[in-house]
Amino acid sequence: MRNNFIAGLVVIAPIGLTLWLIWTVVGWVDSFVWPFVPDAYQTEALLNYAMGRDPSDPNWIEVNVRGIGLVIFLIFTMFVGWLGKGLIGRSFLRWGESLVARMPIVRSIYNAVKQIAETVFAQTESSFDRACLIEYPRKGIWAIGFISTTTKGELLDKANAGPMTSVFLPTTPNPTSGFLLLVPTADVVELDMTVEDAAKLVISAGLVYPGEKEGRAPDALDELVGRIAHSTPDDPQN
Numbered sequence: 001m002r003n004n005f006i007a008g009l010v011v012i013a014p015i016g017l018t019l020w021l022i023w024t025v026v027g028w029v030d031s032f033v034w035p036f037v038p039d040a041y042q043t044e045a046l047l048n049y050a051m052g053r054d055p056s057d058p059n060w061i062e063v064n065v066r067g068i069g070l071v072i073f074l075i076f077t078m079f080v081g082w083l084g085k086g087l088i089g090r091s092f093l094r095w096g097e098s099l100v101a102r103m104p105i106v107r108s109i110y111n112a113v114k115q116i117a118e119t120v121f122a123q124t125e126s127s128f129d130r131a132c133l134i135e136y137p138r139k140g141i142w143a144i145g146f147i148s149t150t151t152k153g154e155l156l157d158k159a160n161a162g163p164m165t166s167v168f169l170p171t172t173p174n175p176t177s178g179f180l181l182l183v184p185t186a187d188v189v190e191l192d193m194t195v196e197d198a199a200k201l202v203i204s205a206g207l208v209y210p211g212e213k214e215g216r217a218p219d220a221l222d223e224l225v226g227r228i229a230h231s232t233p234d235d236p237q238n
Contacts, residue, residue, distance in 0.1 A: 023066070026066055026067050026069075026070050027066055029069055029070045029073055030066055030067070030068070030069030030070060031069075032069070032073075033069035033070075033072050033073050034069050037069075037072070043063060043064075043065045043068055044061070044062060044063050044064070047061060047063060048060055048061055097110075128146045128147070128148060128168065128195060129147075129195060130146070130147040130190055130191075130195070131144060131145070131146055131147075131190075131191045131193055131194070131195050131197075131198035132144075132145050132146070132147050132167060132188050132189055132190050132191055133145070133188075133189040133191060134167055134169070134181065134183050134187060134188060134189070135187065136169060136181065143169055144169075144170070144191075144198050144201060144202055145167040145168060145169045145170070145181065146167065146168045146170065146195060146198070147165060147166075147167055147188070147190070148165075148166040148167060148168050148180070149165075149166050150163070150164075150165060150166070150185075151163075151164035151165060151166050151182050155182060159182060161184050162184060162185070162186075163184070163185040163186075164182050164183060164184055164185060165182075165183055165184075165185045165188050166180060166181075166182055167180075167181045167182075167183050167188065168180060168181075169181050170199075170202050171202075172202050172203065172205050173202075173203050173204070173205060174203075175199055175202050175203055193210045194210075197210035198210070
């Protein structure tokens with residue numbers, strides 16, 4: 001019974017966490033978008049209007065359809081992007097940026113957010129598309145990193161160490177946090193494995209090794225359950 005319970009957790013946990021994360025993100029977007037939608041165009045109001053009911057009707061239907069706000073956000077974002085690529089949109093954007101440039105605090109926040117957005121979403125050169133090995137935290141100890149870009153500007157000039165590469169060093173088991181390291185290019189060892197395989201290796205703390213022959217799901221599940229079960233002795237003294 002214990003092994004069956006553990007096997008059920010192994011199967012349910014990834015699915016449940018994935019669905020919960022999607023549900024939470026969609027709900028967060030909805031809560032941000034819906035306040036900007038007039039009450040007359042809310043899902044609940046439109047549904048009751050189609051059925052010929054008013055707010056004073058005792059049969060008024062209360063409904064909350066999650067996900068419509070996300071659809072509205074996507075459509076609005078694509079419309080703004082299409083508008084911003086046109087002549088009128090670019091002119092309006094330049095006029096708005098000129099106003100923001102006159103506001104000391106707002107100007108700093110806007111420029112920082114804009115630079116981050118352009119770096120993440122509008123980067124023309126490839127970033128984080130290669131995994132590598134670097135000696136960290138000391139010689140003889142190797143760590144997996146992701147190549148960001150070639151180091152440029154003042155950082156390269158002040159280091160005075162020749163060509164350098166910006167490497168993101170993720171932490172285990174959360175690869176979204178880590179360190180930015182400026183490493184001499186000669187000391188960066190590029191890997192043949194994909195970024196996805198390297199991320200799996202980091203997240204699993206070395207348990208999921210790329211290149212190993214994958215077994216059938218039931219066999220792998222039985223093996224994992226066996227490891228978990230044997231790691232929890234029945235002896236109460238242990």
